[in-house]
Amino acid sequence: MATMRSPVESGVPDNKQYLHPTLRKNYGNWRYHDRPRPGVLHHVAHSGDEVWSVRAGTQRQMDVYTIRKLCDIADTFAEGHVRFTIRSNIEFMVSDANKVAPLISALQENGFPVGGTGNSVSMIAHTQGWLHCDIPGTDASGAVKALMDELHHEFIREDMPNRVHMSTSCCEINCGGQADIAIIVQHTKPPVINHDLVANACERPAVVARCPVAAIRPALVNGKPSLEVDEKKCICCGACYPPCPPMQINDPEHSKLAIWVGGKNSNARGKPTFMKMVASGLPNNPPRWPEVSAMVKKILYTYKEDARSWERLSDWVERIGWPSFFEKCDLPFTKYLIDDWRGSRANLNASTHIRF
Ligand code: SF4
Numbered sequence: 001m002a003t004m005r006s007p008v009e010s011g012v013p014d015n016k017q018y019l020h021p022t023l024r025k026n027y028g029n030w031r032y033h034d035r036p037r038p039g040v041l042h043h044v045a046h047s048g049d050e051v052w053s054v055r056a057g058t059q060r061q062m063d064v065y066t067i068r069k070l071c072d073i074a075d076t077f078a079e080g081h082v083r084f085t086i087r088s089n090i091e092f093m094v095s096d097a098n099k100v101a102p103l104i105s106a107l108q109e110n111g112f113p114v115g116g117t118g119n120s121v122s123m124i125a126h127t128q129g130w131l132h133c134d135i136p137g138t139d140a141s142g143a144v145k146a147l148m149d150e151l152h153h154e155f156i157r158e159d160m161p162n163r164v165h166m167s168t169s170c171c172e173i174n175c176g177g178q179a180d181i182a183i184i185v186q187h188t189k190p191p192v193i194n195h196d197l198v199a200n201a202c203e204r205p206a207v208v209a210r211c212p213v214a215a216i217r218p219a220l221v222n223g224k225p226s227l228e229v230d231e232k233k234c235i236c237c238g239a240c241y242p243p244c245p246p247m248q249i250n251d252p253e254h255s256k257l258a259i260w261v262g263g264k265n266s267n268a269r270g271k272p273t274f275m276k277m278v279a280s281g282l283p284n285n286p287p288r289w290p291e292v293s294a295m296v297k298k299i300l301y302t303y304k305e306d307a308r309s310w311e312r313l314s315d316w317v318e319r320i321g322w323p324s325f326f327e328k329c330d331l332p333f334t335k336y337l338i339d340d341w342r343g344s345r346a347n348l349n350a351s352t353h354i355r356f
């Protein structure tokens, strides 16, 4: 007899099955929450149930031993449930206040800092980098590690005017997202084409279609089908490199790092905002990226000194104005910070102040 095929489901599974029992029972029925100390969230439900979430920083790209260690801590010192936040922090839930202090001690003894809540510098959202992706121009994890080593004390305290979210992007075009302060790769030279490989490795129409400024044309080079780039038009975005690796754009000297500020996804007290580039041409200098860390710290601590309580970085810049931001942070305003590509008319029209 024919049996019915079970439907093939795809997509995100229902998360309720994985929730801590107290969270599942009181889903959507919370009375209030507070933070007894940095790194600990305390939620009280209308039913009277309480739950404490202890947040610790992780390095995002984790080996299986580290994940097992975190799970052992969850089984021994918490109640066997964990969840990851969007900034790669891990949270352990407990329904008894007496379990919080031993859990914090266990995490700290194993090298996981507890913090990242409220007005702290939370863990940097970093992109996948060389481990998973094929187009990075720098090592996202390395720059994050170097910077968070220096900002560790801001992770475990809540001393900032408001929360500070940072991100890194190891190429110029894809993941990373909006952040109060972002570190982003910046290519400064057009791609160098390896004509011997283009015909074998690249789908030329797809590469031509990728270019946002129509700078790529099909060409015959040494009798072989290849591509050519109009270097006057090229904006060095790197979009042609992923579909066509023979169009090499990563360069140890000419691929730099830029700092962008003022982005946020939240709509609390103001609309979400896009970040803007404020420093360009910083050297891509592994293994500790000292120039990048120094620049981020300069901006971060100027914001900490000067912003009013509860101002996000974008709110602060909005209040003092961009000229003042550059003066206070002691940053030069150069021509490289001006949006001068042919589509900038549309970008500038998105501003509330400029209309063409
Ligand atoms: S930022 Fe770019 S290179 Fe880095 S992981 Fe994302 S897509 Fe890949």
Ligand code: SF4
Binding pocket: 190, 191, 210, 211, 212, 213, 214, 215, 216, 229, 233, 234, 235, 236, 237, 238, 239, 240, 241, 249
């Ligand atoms: S780097 Fe960007 S602008 Fe330049 S050729 Fe490639 S896709 Fe076009």
